[in-house]
Amino acid sequence: MILVVLEHDGTRLRKGALEAITRARGLNAIAGSVAGVLIGENLSAVAEEARKYVNALYIAEVGPYTAEKWAAAAYAAQQKAGAQVVVASGSRQGRSWTPRLAFKMGAALLEDTLETSTDGSKVIATRYSFLNRVTEKQAAALPVVITAKPNTTPLAEPLGTEGSVEALSVELPAQKVEVLERVVEQKKGVSLSEATVVVTGGRGLGSPEAFAKVEELADLLGGAVGATRAVVDAGWRPYSEQVGQTGKVVQPGVYIALGVSGAVQHQAGMNKSKYIVAVNKDAEAPIFKIADYGVVGDVHQVLPALIEAAKKL
Ligand code: FAD
Numbered sequence: 001m002i003l004v005v006l007e008h009d010g011t012r013l014r015k016g017a018l019e020a021i022t023r024a025r026g027l028n029a030i031a032g033s034v035a036g037v038l039i040g041e042n043l044s045a046v047a048e049e050a051r052k053y054v055n056a057l058y059i060a061e062v063g064p065y066t067a068e069k070w071a072a073a074a075y076a077a078q079q080k081a082g083a084q085v086v087v088a089s090g091s092r093q094g095r096s097w098t099p100r101l102a103f104k105m106g107a108a109l110l111e112d113t114l115e116t117s118t119d120g121s122k123v124i125a126t127r128y129s130f131l132n133r134v135t136e137k138q139a140a141a142l143p144v145v146i147t148a149k150p151n152t153t154p155l156a157e158p159l160g161t162e163g164s165v166e167a168l169s170v171e172l173p174a175q176k177v178e179v180l181e182r183v184v185e186q187k188k189g190v191s192l193s194e195a196t197v198v199v200t201g202g203r204g205l206g207s208p209e210a211f212a213k214v215e216e217l218a219d220l221l222g223g224a225v226g227a228t229r230a231v232v233d234a235g236w237r238p239y240s241e242q243v244g245q246t247g248k249v250v251q252p253g254v255y256i257a258l259g260v261s262g263a264v265q266h267q268a269g270m271n272k273s274k275y276i277v278a279v280n281k282d283a284e285a286p287i288f289k290i291a292d293y294g295v296v297g298d299v300h301q302v303l304p305a306l307i308e309a310a311k312k313l
Contacts, residue, residue, distance in 0.1 A: 003083035016089025021156035037077035071100035090147035108140030151251035197223030204259020262287025
């Protein structure tokens with residue numbers, strides 16, 4: 001068995017879970033069947049969806065998220081399944097608990113991988129290095145914990161059968177950190193990490209008010225709003241929208257950068273987008289070096305024209 005830890009939002013599997021399942025299925029030289037584990041609370045609704053993708057599903061009702069609890073639950077599932085390979089999403093959450101799991105298993109950790117393959121005894125993984133400018137290959141003997149870089153892997157389809165479901169009893173470690181309160185951000189529209197279109201505004205927009213038009217364009221295209229660090233640091237937009245080395249890494253089909261210079265730290269979060277469109281009044285701005293389409297012009301003139309064009313789609 002290969003085990004996939006299935007990330008979810010409480011009601012549905014996240015895209016990262018479906019990517020992780022695809023990766024697990026690709027390692028069938030190690031094991032032909034894939035088990036999944038759902039960790040969290042009130043999991044019955046998402047379990048109905050999850051069992052369509054795996055041969056066996058474990059349910060670990062452990063309450064609200066902490067990295068210690070997730071690692072303990074994933075470890076219990078790994079032991080139960082006898083899995084030599086565990087795959088998870090390389091989301092922010094995945095990156096926080098997978099090192100603990102690898103330590104418990106005495107396993108190698110292949111993090112943020114783009115591709116994985118196997119000869120049956122070891123896993124070979126490709127990942128980016130140096131701000132996405134270099135790819136490197138790593139190999140690790142079993143047992144292995146793998147995280148799949150978000151938005152790099154095709155989404156799994158259901159199997160056409162429903163896997164068995166089993167409640168898992170988890171021995172939870174003494175909690176070193178207690179969660180006192182959890183405030184869920186009220187988001188409208190699609191999630192930035194999962195959006196197929198991202199419209200990002202930079203300092204060139206000149207004011208927080210100018211983002212109303214960025215939002216309008218994103219809405220019209222069914223996309224999400226992104227921001228540069230300059231804009232976030234200025235308090236114009238929330239940190240949750242920051243794209244880049246110290247923000248989110250996105251890989252949409254279309255990335256529209258408006259008044260964004262394209263600093264290397266920003267590029268680290270978006271330079272693998274399929275098509276990059278840039279609007280900047282400075283023809284020498286670095287963003288044009290990676291843009292597929294570019295307009296040299298004032299964003300206050302070009303953005304309303306883009307909105308009008310999007311309304312006609
Ligand atoms: P600027 O660099 O000021 O660019 C504004 C652009 O708008 C310019 O190119 C200008 O020509 C153009 N412009 C101005 N007016 C108009 C107009 N009217 N019409 C059209 N164009 C116009 N940055 C990130 O974004 N994400 C990160 O995660 C991140 N992490 C960092 C980590 C570290 C350790 C460090 C040191 C920096 C990091 N940065 C990050 C900051 C990064 O170096 C840049 O400072 C930042 O990306 C610049 O944001 P910007 O493009 O909005 O602003």
